[in-house]
Amino acid sequence: MSSILAYEFMKRAFIASVLVGGICSLIGVFVILRGLSFMGAGIAHASFAGATLGMLLNLPPFPFSLVFALLGALFVGWAEKRGELRSDIPVGIVFSSTMALAILFAGLMRRYDPRILGYLFGSVLSVSWSDVIFLLVTGFLVIAFISLFYKEIVFAIFDREYADISRMRPDLFLHLLLIAIALVIAGSLKTVGVILVFAEIVTPAAAAYELTHSMKALILLSVTFGILSSVLGLLISLFFDIPSGASIVLVVTFIFFLSLIFSPKRRRLKEV
Amino acid sequence: MGWVIKLENVTVKDRDKTIIENITLEVERGEWVGVIGPNGAGKTTLLKVIAGRIIPDEGRVEVRGSIGYVPQLKKIDEFIPLRVYDVVLMGRYGRLGFLKRPGKEDKRKVLEVLERMEMEGYAAEPLGLLSGGERQKVFIARALVSEPEILLLDEPTTGLDVQAQREITGLIRKIHEDGVTVVMVTHDLNPVSPYLTRVVYMKKKIFACGEPSRVLSPEVLSKLYNAPVDVFERNGHICVIVEDAHYE
Numbered sequence: 001m002s003s004i005l006a007y008e009f010m011k012r013a014f015i016a017s018v019l020v021g022g023i024c025s026l027i028g029v030f031v032i033l034r035g036l037s038f039m040g041a042g043i044a045h046a047s048f049a050g051a052t053l054g055m056l057l058n059l060p061p062f063p064f065s066l067v068f069a070l071l072g073a074l075f076v077g078w079a080e081k082r083g084e085l086r087s088d089i090p091v092g093i094v095f096s097s098t099m100a101l102a103i104l105f106a107g108l109m110r111r112y113d114p115r116i117l118g119y120l121f122g123s124v125l126s127v128s129w130s131d132v133i134f135l136l137v138t139g140f141l142v143i144a145f146i147s148l149f150y151k152e153i154v155f156a157i158f159d160r161e162y163a164d165i166s167r168m169r170p171d172l173f174l175h176l177l178l179i180a181i182a183l184v185i186a187g188s189l190k191t192v193g194v195i196l197v198f199a200e201i202v203t204p205a206a207a208a209y210e211l212t213h214s215m216k217a218l219i220l221l222s223v224t225f226g227i228l229s230s231v232l233g234l235l236i237s238l239f240f241d242i243p244s245g246a247s248i249v250l251v252v253t254f255i256f257f258l259s260l261i262f263s264p265k266r267r268r269l270k271e272v
Numbered sequence: 273m274g275w276v277i278k279l280e281n282v283t284v285k286d287r288d289k290t291i292i293e294n295i296t297l298e299v300e301r302g303e304w305v306g307v308i309g310p311n312g313a314g315k316t317t318l319l320k321v322i323a324g325r326i327i328p329d330e331g332r333v334e335v336r337g338s339i340g341y342v343p344q345l346k347k348i349d350e351f352i353p354l355r356v357y358d359v360v361l362m363g364r365y366g367r368l369g370f371l372k373r374p375g376k377e378d379k380r381k382v383l384e385v386l387e388r389m390e391m392e393g394y395a396a397e398p399l400g401l402l403s404g405g406e407r408q409k410v411f412i413a414r415a416l417v418s419e420p421e422i423l424l425l426d427e428p429t430t431g432l433d434v435q436a437q438r439e440i441t442g443l444i445r446k447i448h449e450d451g452v453t454v455v456m457v458t459h460d461l462n463p464v465s466p467y468l469t470r471v472v473y474m475k476k477k478i479f480a481c482g483e484p485s486r487v488l489s490p491e492v493l494s495k496l497y498n499a500p501v502d503v504f505e506r507n508g509h510i511c512v513i514v515e516d517a518h519y520e
Contacts, residue, residue, distance in 0.1 A: 033353075148371060155365050158354065165323045165341045166366030166418070209351060213398035218353045265351050 004238060009125055016127040017230040017248065019135040020188045020200060023142055025226025027184045028205035029219050030146075030177055034157050039076055040185065041198045042091040042098075046072030047186045048119055048194040049098040052105035055113045062134070065119075065189055069182035072098060077178045081171060122193030122245035124234065131190055138187040142180050153177060154215060192245045199249040204229065207256040210263035225255050275336070276301045276422055276453050277322055282331035284317050291317045293476045295331070301421075304444075304454040304467055306484075309474040310497055315457040316344070318474065319424045322455065337453070340420030342411050344427050350400035356410050357382060357395040363417035378417075385416045389443065405436025412443060423447060425456040429463065437463055461488070462511050488512065 004010050031040055050068025054061035072094045079090035106116055118126060146153065155163040156170030156177075163170035181201075188197045208221035233248030240247075260266075277299040284291045292314035299305055307315050320326040321333055323341050340363070364378040386392045389409055394402070399410065408428055415423060425444065429437040441463045448454050448467065458464065461471065465484050473479040473487070473496050480492045493501035493512060502513045 151365055151368075151373065152370060155362055158352075158359075159343075159362065161325065161343055162341060162362070162414075163365075165325050165339070166362075167324075168365055168370075209353065213351075213353050213355060213400075215353050215358065 009127075012127050012129060012132055013124045013244070014231070014234060015132050016135055016191045017124055017234045017244070018227055019132070019139055020191045020197075021204075021226040021228075021230030021248070022223050023135065023139045023184050024188055024192075024197065024200040025204035025222045026146065026219065027142060027181055028201040028203075028226070029208070029222050030153060030157060031181060031201055032205045032209060034174070034177070036181070037202045038088060038095075039073075039091045040181065040201045042076065042094040043069050043072045043182050043185045044189065044194045044197050045095050045102070046098040047182070047189050049101040049105065050186075051119045051189065052102045052116060055115060056105045056109055061115065061119070062186070062190075066183070066186040068098065069186040070179060073178040073182035074175070077175050118193070119189055120194050121243065122189075122191055122196055124191050124244045127191055135187050135191075138183050142184060145176065145180055149173060149176070192248065196245040196249045199252065200226065200230075203249070203252045203256050207252070207259040210256075210259040210265060213265070225252060229255060274301055275299060277336075277455065278332075278334040279321070280332045282321060282328045282333060284314070284321060284326055285329045290476060292321070292474070295474070295478055297472065297478065297481070299422075299453060299455060300469075301337075301453055302451060303469045304448045304464075305456070305470045305472060306461055306464060306468045307455065307457045307472045307474060308459060308461060308496075309479070313475045315474060316426055319426055319455065319457055322422075323424055335422065337421030338418065340415030340418050340423045340452075342408075342415050342423070342425040342428055345404060345408055345411070345431060348400060348407075352398070352400045354399045355395070356386070356391070356397050356399060356402070359399055359410055360386060360413045360417055363414035366418055381417050381419075382413075385413045389413055389416075403436070405432050405439060408432065408436070408440055409443065412440070412447075416447065420452060422453045422455065425454065427457055427459065429458065429460060465512075 005014065031037060047065040047069035050064035050066070051061035053068070054064035075094060076090045152168055152173045155166070155168050156173045160170045160174070184201070185197055188200065192200055204225035205222040207225050208218050211221055212218050229252035230248050233251040234244050236242070236251065237244035237247040275298040277297070279295050279297045282295040283293050295318065307318060309315050317326060321328055322335060323339055324335070360382045361374055361378065364374055364381065368374060368378070383392065383395070386395055389412070391409060391413065394406065399407065402410065412428070428444065429440050432440065444454060444456065445467055456464070461484070465488070468484050470482060471484045471487050472481045473492060475496060479496055480487050488503050490501050490503050493503065493514070497514050499514055504511055
């Protein structure tokens, strides 16, 4: 382990993996509780379209991917609040239209940009210190938002109507939650890629959901699974020379199946 | 006594569709008002207007006093990571406001209400594993911890078995006796009719309003439900039977 960490790029890769695993699995708890699992995929694709636009314009892809992720999240929130569309419809529209945009932007490039593949599948070994710093800032903001407004967020998620009657501004907090999700996805994209960031958000939380009836234990377990799978996945990828994103997601999927098998909730339901 | 809820010519529309129209109603302190009507009559909308969840397109709403709200019982995920205590504590959040965390007083209040409702043993139980009647009691407890002067209930006994219906009715009766003004939407007046001070019949507009014994007549109810209605008295209870009616 110490010999691996002797390389600067490996240090960055480990720090980035742990940060992505932790932040994604933390926000993932609220994503699954709010029933937004599919939305993560929609925002990731929007973010990818932004990144390809940045590459097309020969500008840094990250600010574009962040703006596109935020616009995608806010569109879904707006459409859902207006109540004219079920939330899966705007997510589906964001998902497909932004993917079309990404393909269009990539097609308009004079030369193929290899970073496209990096954004699609993730390239943890190419993460820079500025990417790590952005992940740290994102992590700090997300943790601060959840710690400060934990009661407001949980109230809005579980009973939007009652929270509204109690003057707790549920729509504001649900929109802030969408912004936090977009921030996490845009920040994690380079490390794990469009396709796998969705799994990093949903799977640890889904595994933890099987194991507890307590919100606090759910958060703790989800973050533990997220970080554990990132470290284990990265180590496995190094030892067996396989893609890191895939190995991280397969480890967390394995944890999910273990949770499913040993779920006390399902056992209790059978007994009832 | 004085009014605690006052609605003047309240109209609510959803785009071109009128949900409730020109409702004028005053509820006095200490009353227990039952609101009945067929599907789509605007009963839930009326409660939401009083609770401040829906702003009317026309008219004025005034409320004197804090409100506790018990929504219609919905199906919930059995795995939901919430225990009874957590749900009841949510009733304190509105009083706490933003950023403040629940303190000792809030926790004491939750346990006190659960004890009063003989549910202290349920505090650590997962919400998703409770029966419909138990869950309804939890939501009533959540409304009560906010120490409301007015309690709004949306069909609190719908979908419950007879035993649970009796328990919930008994509970609301106790709350009313403690001085809380109650406005309750229901489609089954039979269990509560002896305790109601007033009944409001509505179908977008208020059709009839008054003491149950005066207003509960087969003529008024038949018109309301578009079906033959039989009304009779047994052991002091007024019983309403709607034939071939479409219930909510």
